[in-house]
Amino acid sequence: xxxxxxxxxxxxxxxxxxxxxxxxxxxxxxxxxxxxxxxxxxxxxxxxxxxxxxxxxxxxxxxxxxxxxxxxxxxxxxxxxxxxxxxxxxxxxxxxxxxxxxxxxxxxxxxxx
Numbered sequence: 001x002x003x004x005x006x007x008x009x010x011x012x013x014x015x016x017x018x019x020x021x022x023x024x025x026x027x028x029x030x031x032x033x034x035x036x037x038x039x040x041x042x043x044x045x046x047x048x049x050x051x052x053x054x055x056x057x058x059x060x061x062x063x064x065x066x067x068x069x070x071x072x073x074x075x076x077x078x079x080x081x082x083x084x085x086x087x088x089x090x091x092x093x094x095x096x097x098x099x100x101x102x103x104x105x106x107x108x109x110x111x112x113x
Contacts, residue, residue: 016096016100017095017103018093018096018097018099018100019096021092021093021095021096021099022089022092022096024092025089025091025093026089028042028043028046028088029043029085029088029089032080032085033085040078043080043084044063044080044084047087047088047091047092048091049087050063050084050087050088050091062083062084063080063081063083063084063087064078064081064084065078065080066078
């Protein structure tokens with residue numbers, strides 16, 4: 001994961017799961033923000049943290065903007081608020097860190113044996 005350049009060690013970020021999960025999260029958030037996903041399936045449905053807290057009452061108002069609903073409050077086309085994007089990015093970043101950590105532990109145990 002490190003590369004030598006004139007005696008200096010450089011980290012190669014594109015080989016890390018943290019980098020790729022962060023990029024994917026940014027792309028998902030941009031896709032949702034630009035209106036390409038009006039039902040929030042990818043943003044909320046594929047994120048385990050957001051999917052679990054969206055049904056909890058104190059966090060529900062942080063994630064959904066019920067005032068902008070064109071139809072009833074239980075409509076599937078309710079816009080999400082900015083904290084949902086932050087939670088999405090942080091959760092994907094943490095998942096990437098956990099995967100990188102597990103890869104590092106596994107590679108160290110393989111090298112020892």
